Amino acid sequence: MSAxxxxxxxxxxxxxxxxxxxxxxxGETINQRAGVFNLGCEGxxxxxxxxxxxxxxxxxxxPLAGSANLIGLLxxxxxxxxxxxxFALVVVTFRAPQGIAGIGLQMLGWGTAGTLFRKYVGGxxxxxxxxxxxxxxxxxxxxxxxxxxNHNPLVYLAFLLVPVFWYVLFxxxxxxxxxxxxxxxxxxxxxxxxxxxxxxxxxxxxxxMAGLAGAYLSLAQAKMFADDLIAGRGFxxxxxxxxxxxxxxxxxxxxxxFSLAQSLQLSIQVAGIDFPYEFAVMLxxxxxxxxxxxxxxxxxxxxxxxxxxxxREQRV
Amino acid sequence: MKxxxxxxxxxxxxxxxxxxxxxxxxxxxxIIESTVDDKGWGQAMHDAIAAVQKKYGSALVEYNYxxxxxxxxxxxxxxxxxxxxxxxxxxxxxxFKNLILxxxxxxxxxxxxxxTNADIGPKNVFTYMPMSEETxxxxxxxxxxxxxxxxxxxVGPVDAGDSARYNRGFWLGVKSVNPKAEIKVAHxxxxxxxxxxxxxxxxxxxxxxxxxxxxxxxxxxxxxxxAEYKDKPIWWLGQDTLQLTMPEGYKVIAAASYDYxxxxxxxxxxxxxxTLGGENIPLTFxxxxxxxxxxxxxxxxxxxxxxxxxxxxxxxxxAQKLKIDWQAVKY
Numbered sequence: 001m002s003a004x005x006x007x008x009x010x011x012x013x014x015x016x017x018x019x020x021x022x023x024x025x026x027g028e029t030i031n032q033r034a035g036v037f038n039l040g041c042e043g044x045x046x047x048x049x050x051x052x053x054x055x056x057x058x059x060x061x062x063p064l065a066g067s068a069n070l071i072g073l074l075x076x077x078x079x080x081x082x083x084x085x086x087f088a089l090v091v092v093t094f095r096a097p098q099g100i101a102g103i104g105l106q107m108l109g110w111g112t113a114g115t116l117f118r119k120y121v122g123g124x125x126x127x128x129x130x131x132x133x134x135x136x137x138x139x140x141x142x143x144x145x146x147x148x149x150n151h152n153p154l155v156y157l158a159f160l161l162v163p164v165f166w167y168v169l170f171x172x173x174x175x176x177x178x179x180x181x182x183x184x185x186x187x188x189x190x191x192x193x194x195x196x197x198x199x200x201x202x203x204x205x206x207x208x209m210a211g212l213a214g215a216y217l218s219l220a221q222a223k224m225f226a227d228d229l230i231a232g233r234g235f236x237x238x239x240x241x242x243x244x245x246x247x248x249x250x251x252x253x254x255x256x257x258f259s260l261a262q263s264l265q266l267s268i269q270v271a272g273i274d275f276p277y278e279f280a281v282m283l284x285x286x287x288x289x290x291x292x293x294x295x296x297x298x299x300x301x302x303x304x305x306x307x308x309x310x311x312r313e314q315r316v
Numbered sequence: 317m318k319x320x321x322x323x324x325x326x327x328x329x330x331x332x333x334x335x336x337x338x339x340x341x342x343x344x345x346x347i348i349e350s351t352v353d354d355k356g357w358g359q360a361m362h363d364a365i366a367a368v369q370k371k372y373g374s375a376l377v378e379y380n381y382x383x384x385x386x387x388x389x390x391x392x393x394x395x396x397x398x399x400x401x402x403x404x405x406x407x408x409x410x411x412f413k414n415l416i417l418x419x420x421x422x423x424x425x426x427x428x429x430x431x432t433n434a435d436i437g438p439k440n441v442f443t444y445m446p447m448s449e450e451t452x453x454x455x456x457x458x459x460x461x462x463x464x465x466x467x468x469x470x471v472g473p474v475d476a477g478d479s480a481r482y483n484r485g486f487w488l489g490v491k492s493v494n495p496k497a498e499i500k501v502a503h504x505x506x507x508x509x510x511x512x513x514x515x516x517x518x519x520x521x522x523x524x525x526x527x528x529x530x531x532x533x534x535x536x537x538x539x540x541x542x543a544e545y546k547d548k549p550i551w552w553l554g555q556d557t558l559q560l561t562m563p564e565g566y567k568v569i570a571a572a573s574y575d576y577x578x579x580x581x582x583x584x585x586x587x588x589x590x591t592l593g594g595e596n597i598p599l600t601f602x603x604x605x606x607x608x609x610x611x612x613x614x615x616x617x618x619x620x621x622x623x624x625x626x627x628x629x630x631x632x633x634x635a636q637k638l639k640i641d642w643q644a645v646k647y
Binding site for chain 1: 350351353354355356359384469475498500501502503504505506508509510511512514515516518519520522523525533536537540543544558562563564647
């Protein structure tokens with residue numbers, strides 16, 4: 001294989017690999033901008049992946065087969081919203097420690113998805129899932145076409161959501177409220193911004209995106225469900241928000257860096273390049289840690305109130 | 317009567333040991349990190365114990381299992397089973413080694429087992445090791461004869477244990493029929509990351525591989541990826557016969573799987589004869605530890621010549637005419 005094909009394959013494969021991380025990372029960006037980090041992202045993704053898998057599995061030979069993927073996506077998003085709101089109830093209303101509550105949500109989602117899968121589906125199996133949708137004309141552009149325009153619709157959606165999230169976060173009144181309650185909730189409260197309500201809304205959006213990210217894995221990438229399908233990607237998404245400095249564009253960069261490094265290490269192994277596979281497998285993780293370590297601390301400043309519950313009755 | 321004894325002796329010599337029903341009730345517990353329906357690692361052992369239970373009846377073989385047990389959780393489960401008087405506790409995975417060695421001292425009258433591992437354990441610990449180079453070799457023979465691009469991809473979990481044996485046996489099998497074929501061996505670093513296994517399979521296919529194989533439960537993800545190339549001549553060789561029955565089975569030319577029943581029966585038999593452990597039990601074609609199935613509905617890709625070559629390899633391995641020096645393979 002020529003060097004050109006080697007690099008092209010890395011790029012072609014790296015783009016779809018990044019989507020689950022990107023979708024979950026965008027949602028987590030909203031969470032964290034509102035002052036709440038949700039380690040339960042992994043559990044919401046597991047529930048999203050499971051629920052999205054059900055309609056194509058059960059409706060395969062029915063008149064609803066054509067809509068099964070869409071129903072699955074909606075179920076995943078709906079479950080994500082509900083779990084996001086449940087998390088909000090625990091950490092915003094009851095002011096539970098966010099880290100512990102997040103781990104609890106992770107276990108709840110993972111355990112519930114696995115248990116229901118066993119009860120209603122049984123063993124590991126696949127579904128037809130979402131087919132690629134090459135964009136007419138654009139997909140035929142040399143080099144760029146296969147890299148950017150020859151994927152399934154969720155890939156395009158994920159990349160289009162980056163500017164949407166950036167705009168919502170930095171150019172709309174709601175985005176300003178989200179950032180305000182994550183930076184200085186007491187001041188926001190004194191200006192009449194309902195801190196708890198905004199955090200509930202942010203966590204609902206974050207949950208929806210995590211559910212969608214899980215659905216991407218089960219419907220578009222792996223096209224199957226298994227207990228360990230998410231395999232830590234929810235936690236990586238949380239880390240990528242720090243990497244991306246709480247900016248949707250930065251999160252996109254982090255997701256792409258991670259997935260391209262992943263694609264690179266797989267391609268290195270497949271090309272038979274003499275390189276210990278143990279180090280190759282570590283490469284994406286090591287690279288993200290390295291970049292995080294090299295970013296100046298002043299540029300790493302996140303939302304000032306990240307992780308702290310807000311209590312308007314408490315004296316400061 | 318003499319004929320029956322002679323037949324049993326022949327069966328014992330040719331097909332491996334023949335075990336009788338347990339003399340008294342035996343209680344078996346299984347501890348696994350995955351699930352009993354993972355169409356791979358966990359299910360193979362579960363099915364084997366269930367088959368032994370079915371063979372002798374629940375009155376003679378009692379069986380309980382605990383799934384999704386990380387090594388840190390497995391200790392309490394194993395201790396409970398031992399305290400409740402279970403005779404044989406199988407912790408199915410090399411990751412449980414330290415736990416089992418520790419518990420074996422605490423419960424010296426209980427038989428423990430873990431695998432895959434080729435070490436000889438303490439006197440109340442059995443280990444078991446599939447000689448997977450045998451199944452790998454046969455799959456390799458088929459892959460070497462099927463490939464048109466001359467590039468074959470291996471989706472490995474980690475380069476250790478029975479997976480390392482399988483991959484190297486596969487390599488030798490390919491080279492025995494197609495010395496010019498390129499075998500690309502890559503690893504995901506995980507036994508259960510289905511998504512990463514699928515990503516690796518796609519990477520192999522982009523690099524022109526037209527026959528793929530892989531081991532561990534993650535291989536289902538790789539097979540799913542192969543099935544996405546529905547109309548292209550890209551094929552899969554399985555390390556679990558359950559893959560033949562999956563919807564993606566139309567891409568599987570043939571598959572092998574472990575039949576741990578031989579291991580389970582051996583442990584029951586030895587324990588009831590007073591040997592609580594201290595031995596390594598191998599799985600081979602010779603002792604009935606492997607099952608090999610062709611996919612009769614896969615179509616013209618499985619030619620008579622390919623089937624014959626694979627069957628010949630299996631016969632030679634079973635008769636020990638063919639020695640597979642898997643440790644010599646460096647890739």
